[in-house]
Amino acid sequence: MFARFTPEARRTTIRAGLLALDEGRTTLDEDLFLLALAESWPVAGFTVTPEAVRTEIGERRAAEGRAGDRELLATLGIDLDEIRRRIPVRRDDPLAWRLRRSRVRPLNVVLVGPVGDLPLTGRARKVVEVAMNRRGSGSRVTDEDLLRGLLADGSNASVSILRHLGVDLLPLARSLNFLRRSA
Template identity: 50%
Template sequence: MFARFTDPARRAVMRAGLLSMDAGRAALAPDLLLLGLAEECPLPHLPAPEALRAHLDTGRTRELLAAIGIDVDEVRRRTRHGVDDPALWRLRRSRANPLRVTLSGPLGVLPLETHTRKAVEVAMWKPGPVTGERLLWGLLADGANGMARLLHLTGGDVPALVRVAGIPVHRPRRTA
């Protein structure tokens, strides 16, 4: 599935997977896909990653290990050399269960939550490359995933992001 993704869009999904694994989550959720997008594909009107992080559960690993004097960033630099290589990551749909999509890489396999899978499918719906804007479209297309609310809470301009993503907005006709 990654064949159509631009490099920044692929890196955003990979980064979201790493964040999810670091947080100890069992599946890749749309909030971490949004954070990965903010880190790897900074789009106009998208909140800064730090603003998003303040509202997300990214795990307490850093705090807990820092309390006993361990620098998590240094440990990751030494042990995760090369895990961010796009060639090592795959996004696959299960043949037996087409609704199951997994992200696999050097650190393991992570299923996509339903809302994350929907976002990826919407991003891939139109022909052409999957870009950061298309992933944003996918995240905003599903009103039940809470991403518009999260963007609003973190200072994102949702109407402007709708324009950046190129989402068509149909306004009802006024009758005279």
């Protein structure tokens, strides 16, 4: 699937996966796509800072009473950081990662990298699928397409985070359509 991604969109997707791993999550959700985009991609109308997004994600997880996987592993005596230090490969090397759809279960999409498999949640899979289908089968997926994928589902956590941070979504969507037409 990564063959259709621009290098920037591939790095953004991998960064979202690394953020999930750094938090000790076992799946990749759409909120971390938003954080990865905020870290790497300024665009008119998309004025949130990575720190604001990170804070909002943390507050939402705490409000839901969800302990992170890192904390759950620590209760078993497993130090996630120590395990990562022992992994000899560069985990941020884009060539070491693949985005793979299961042949047996086509709704399962997994980010496969040097530190293991990270399944995409249904909402994160929707981000990728909308991004891949926005431009047709022959074109490449960009960061703009990933952001369009986030905005496509008005009920996901990323849209809620953007609204809470004061982003006016309509002008943002319009600027993305303008970027798409001019590309």
